[in-house]
Amino acid sequence: MSDIKRGEAPAVRAGEESGAEKDWAAAKAFYDSLKTKKPRPPKPSTAVTIAVSSRTLFDMVEERRVWEQEGLERYVSYQQEHEEEPLKPGAAFPFVKALMTVNSRLRTLYPDSEELFDIVLMTNNHAQVGVRLINSINHYDLLIERFCMTGGKSPIDYLKAYLTNLYLSKDSDKVQEAIEAGIAAAIMFTPDMETVLSETQLRVAFDGDAVLFSDESEIIVKQHGLDTFFAHERQNENKPLAQGPLKCFLEALGKLQKKFYAKNERLNCPIRTYLVTARSAASSGARVLKTLRSWGLEIDEALFLAGAPKGPLLQKIRPHIFFDDQMFHIQGAKELGTIAAHVPYGIGQKYDKGKLIEQPAKRS
Amino acid sequence: MDPDVQESAETQQSGSALVTAVSCHDIFDLSACQTDSSPLAKGAAFSFINAVQAVNQRLVKHNANEMLRFEVILLGKDCEEQIKSKIFDSAKHYGLKIGKFYFCSRGEFVRTLQANNAKLFLSTDRDDVYGALKAGVPAALLCQQADQQVQEQLKVLFSGDLIGLSEDVIDGLKDFGFSAVQIQNFKAAKGCIQEFAALIGEMRKRFGCKDSPLQTILITVLGSRDVCATALKTLRGWGLDVDEAFCLAGAPRNPILTTIQPHILWDDGLHNMKGVLPLMDMSS
Numbered sequence: 005m006s007d008i009k010r011g012e013a014p015a016v017r018a019g020e021e022s023g024a025e026k027d028w029a030a031a032k033a034f035y036d037s038l039k040t041k042k043p044r045p046p047k048p049s050t051a052v053t054i055a056v057s058s059r060t061l062f063d064m065v066e067e068r069r070v071w072e073q074e075g076l077e078r079y080v081s082y083q084q085e086h087e088e089e090p091l092k093p094g095a096a097f098p099f100v101k102a103l104m105t106v107n108s109r110l111r112t113l114y115p116d117s118e119e120l121f122d123i124v125l126m127t128n129n130h131a132q133v134g135v136r137l138i139n140s141i142n143h144y145d146l147l148i149e150r151f152c153m154t155g156g157k158s159p160i161d162y163l164k165a166y167l168t169n170l171y172l173s174k175d176s177d178k179v180q181e182a183i184e185a186g187i188a189a190a191i192m193f194t195p196d197m198e199t200v201l202s203e204t205q206l207r208v209a210f211d212g213d214a215v216l217f218s219d220e221s222e223i224i225v226k227q228h229g230l231d232t233f234f235a236h237e238r239q240n241e242n243k244p245l246a247q248g249p250l251k252c253f254l255e256a257l258g259k260l261q262k263k264f265y266a267k268n269e270r271l272n273c274p275i276r277t278y279l280v281t282a283r284s285a286a287s288s289g290a291r292v293l294k295t296l297r298s299w300g301l302e303i304d305e306a307l308f309l310a311g312a313p314k315g316p317l318l319q320k321i322r323p324h325i326f327f328d329d330q331m332f333h334i335q336g337a338k339e340l341g342t343i344a345a346h347v348p349y350g351i352g353q354k355y356d357k358g359k360l361i362e363q364p365a366k367r368s
Numbered sequence: 369m370d371p372d373v374q375e376s377a378e379t380q381q382s383g384s385a386l387v388t389a390v391s392c393h394d395i396f397d398l399s400a401c402q403t404d405s406s407p408l409a410k411g412a413a414f415s416f417i418n419a420v421q422a423v424n425q426r427l428v429k430h431n432a433n434e435m436l437r438f439e440v441i442l443l444g445k446d447c448e449e450q451i452k453s454k455i456f457d458s459a460k461h462y463g464l465k466i467g468k469f470y471f472c473s474r475g476e477f478v479r480t481l482q483a484n485n486a487k488l489f490l491s492t493d494r495d496d497v498y499g500a501l502k503a504g505v506p507a508a509l510l511c512q513q514a515d516q517q518v519q520e521q522l523k524v525l526f527s528g529d530l531i532g533l534s535e536d537v538i539d540g541l542k543d544f545g546f547s548a549v550q551i552q553n554f555k556a557a558k559g560c561i562q563e564f565a566a567l568i569g570e571m572r573k574r575f576g577c578k579d580s581p582l583q584t585i586l587i588t589v590l591g592s593r594d595v596c597a598t599a600l601k602t603l604r605g606w607g608l609d610v611d612e613a614f615c616l617a618g619a620p621r622n623p624i625l626t627t628i629q630p631h632i633l634w635d636d637g638l639h640n641m642k643g644v645l646p647l648m649d650m651s652s
Contacts, residue, residue, distance in 0.1 A: 024620055027620060027621075028618065028620075030590075031589075031590055031617075031618030032618070033544070034544070034590045034618075035590070035592070035617075035618060040592070042592065044618070045617045045618060045619075047618075048619045048620070076576075076577045076578060077576060077577055080577060130577060130611060130612075131586065131600060131609075131610045131611055131612050131613035132600075132604070132609050132610075134600065134613050135597060135600055135601065138593055138594075138596070138597040139597075141593065142593075142594070148593065149592055149593050149615065149617040150593075150615055150616060150617050150619060151593065151596075151613070151614070151615050152614050152624075153612055153613045153614070154612055155583070155585075155611035155612035156577075156578065156611075157612070161627040162624070162627055164623075165623035165624050165626070165627050166619065166623075
């Protein structure tokens with residue numbers, strides 16, 4: 005098991021492992037025999053597995069309306085009636101295309117490596133709706149060979165079975181469940197305007213507290229105010245923060261980046277990572293950088309906003325995805341055309357624009 | 369010599385029923401048999417019977433004259449006389465609605481299945497399953513449930529790369545070291561599952577998308593997404609609209625199977641390519 009995967013693998017006995025290796029060898033041989041131009045999907049235990057839901061991959065707003073207004077049976081028939089019509093791209097589509105670009109660069113440099121992105125379609129949809137989804141994937145020639153269509157069942161156990169590194173969905177309940185199960189996950193939002201994104205470089209932006217790091221410092225801000233927060237951070241500058249739900253994903257990206265550096269491609273690396281934090285560099289930034297260093301992780305650009313809105317800066321960065329725990333920032337990003345993904349973790353969920361929400365927010 | 373047949377008062381009209389033959393050894397635990405009159409302990413796949421009966425109950429609820437129901441017949445191989453009556457009595461004790469009991473020797477069981485127009489033979493024993501498949505009898509693995517709690521739904525899983533492959537590609541499998549006999553077996557297995565798929569498909573249509581006591585699932589293990597898509601459409605053409613579909617494209621199968629927990633697993637045998645093939649072991 006590579007260290008790209010979280011150490012949560014079920015206990016495997018020696019016999020089972022060699023059986024699994026033989027299975028993999030057979031699967032490889034079978035695929036190679038098909039003589040197709042499509043690249044073979046990587047070995048799951050060493051790949052960075054990204055699971056996307058159907059509604060994040062494609063624009064299913066119209067179809068969703070049919071389900072909400074006319075019920076499940078009608079929705080399934082509607083999808084079958086329109087089976088040959090490809091769906092339009094959704095919020096995660098540019099991200100998936102960027103992952104494909106990275107894969108093709110990796111395959112050029114390391115033709116025999118199984119350390120690649122593996123994109124899996126993980127949907128609650130009925131398998132009959134799946135035919136339209138596969139047709140749409142074919143239409144755009146996306147690099148998605150693996151899928152789970154669970155016909156209504158929760159995808160969480162399948163996420164674990166597929167050794168998922170990151171799960172993207174529009175459903176906040178499922179994302180919540182995934183995070184609680186230790187899987188990096190986020191709720192994707194469609195930006196209000198279109199932005200032109202890089203086609204040669206995958207750009208991923210992360211908020212700091214309660215995304216890469218735990219919400220321990222966030223709690224201090226919310227409950228005791230900024231001054232206490234600054235003092236606390238200065239005092240604890242050399243004590244690394246605990247990790248947050250997206251830390252492992254940053255780590256997985258870092259491992260792939262190092263493969264490019266090893267081949268002298270640092271300046272031309274097709275993965276770039278950004279930290280976009282409300283912290284200020286002077287008063288609370290050091291702890292963040294020291295924490296990353298203690299984890300052995302690099303981030304390409306660390307941007308300290310000292311409380312300024314994130315939207316305009318993100319407009320300049322143009323990430324394929326931006327992770328943040330606070331809806332306030334997600335809204336701001338979305339309004340200015342950034343593809344934002346909400347990480348429903350930590351104390352930030354109980355607040356709205358700095359004010360404590362009286363009752364726990366109803367999850368839709 | 370004709371096999372022993374015992375019929376209970378539960379005999380249903382055969383007609384268009386889905387005659388499903390199950391091995392006694394799977395429903396009851398025949399190893400620890402006491403001489404007293406206590407019933408046999410439940411076997412590894414006992415919960416399957418409950419799930420099937422739940423489906424039948426729902427079918428009859430929708431339509432009291434429903435002809436397309438599961439008709440379970442029990443098959444016992446090489447059973448001693450005292451065991452036979454214990455099996456009969458235990459079935460009654462647990463309230464199992466079993467129409468017929470067949471007791472025969474090991475060598476006769478395939479012929480017994482064929483003579484009774486079994487639409488499906490189920491066993492936890494892989495050799496039995498492949499023996500039946502080779503003889504053209506539709507057969508599938510009866511899976512042991514992780515825990516014997518009552519499963520809400522009867523889950524029928526088709527592990528069907530073969531369903532998504534054309535005749536030409538199946539012929540081309542000889543490049544993988546499969547013999548001509550094995551290729552024939554693959555084609556026979558694919559052919560004989562069609563009728564069962566059509567019946568299950570029709571039964572499934574009696575229920576809606578949600579709250580169905582029967583769930584049908586497709587998994588492809590080695591093929592690309594197009595193999596899975598073709599399999600989906602082929603099954604649809606046969607009359608079965610599966611509820612769930614999984615395309616593994618080389619990912620390990622066991623973690624997914626453990627999550628799905630099917631009762632019935634129809635396995636085309638294709639994924640057993642590592643060298644030790646059950647089909648290979650059954651020399652004719």
